[in-house]
Amino acid sequence: MTEIKQNMINVLLVDDHPLVRDGIRARLESEQGIYIAGEAQNGQEALDFARQQLPDVVLMDVSMPVMNGLEATRIFKETWPDLRILILSMHDNREYIMQLIQGGASGYILKDVGSDELIKAIETVHQGGTYFSSGASQSLFRAETVIPPAQPDSGLTPRESTVLKHLAEGQSNKEIARILDISVRTVETHRQNIKQKLNIHTAAGLARYAIENGLID
Template sequence: MNKKPVISVVLVDNHPLVLEGLRAILETYEHIKVVGTAGAVQPGLDIAARQAPDIVLLDINMPQISGIDAIEIFKNAAPSTKILMLSMHDSREYISASVVRGASGYILKDVPNEEIIGAIETVAAGGTYFSTGVSDVLMQGKRTKENDLPITAREREILAHLAIGRSNREIAGLLDLSVATVETHRKTIKRKLGVSTTADLTRIAIEHGLNPAV
């Protein structure tokens, strides 16, 4: 059996019990390596700049600098690092702001441990992840700007599914398409919208209130 690639993680949360609890959970998985923890943004930045981890798991409610404001700072300090937000809040404003600033995912603190691991794995692999409950909130926006997008109705539908973290295979199954067709649509959407990442697609879907029909 092939071993999973090791994913390095830095934890940033101002609650010591949460921080130690997360560390304890993550360290039970062989392929997750916690390379640092911090109770405030600045020491977290110092660790990230030094370690260049795959993932920074970042709480939103931080002293001095909020987690949302810190996203861009972390991305400047460690450009290859992906940011996964951790929060008690399922507010659309928080979720949208996090994605617009460059976060690759948003999970709630009360999700099962397995979902936290799944989110870390997905984001480390270059995907986006929104935890149970967050996806619904994410797509509850108004659809008034939907038709402003220079893409077809089918492409809008696929974009909505991509934005909540569904894979090409999942979308293909839901829409009765081949995986290759979905991948072609994904590439076309990126070209038409002038973006290169799934995070960019997620941001655009949020801004236009796209909502998957399935």
């Protein structure tokens, strides 16, 4: 079993196709700051690995034998709530994506993305953000999808709603501070207030709330 490395983003790569794993490993191994800590070919193997050595990010396919990515995601988040799950899949079905977000995934990217976007997605979810590739985002937010309006009793201020929108789009505190021309500390304060008011304490949960309540156009 590979050792976890300090000061690196330790990634567990989970896919049932060896050629896919080989290709992703070859690309990520050339990236400073990202380390492939282990590989698994299904969700059960991934969970077994995590029980011995906990990675920072699980980069996982959905359609796999023995245990699929959706079931594994739910168990991962129940067992290790702070673990970051990034789904890498060929499926762009909205209901499919929503189930994984609801299960605790922090991001969803399609297998047609370039390697630079894959790296950006890993870094974003590791930093606590959420990330959706353009294809996944189009499926989530397509015009014909009916999304219920924001709940009037959420208690969020207009500024907090704006911050939540940016958080749900995967932007970091620093990026939000620059966009809104406020300090990073102010963004962090808004973020904590949002979590307390909504009683939601994960990035994936905040993203799900924003999606379900129409805060993202």
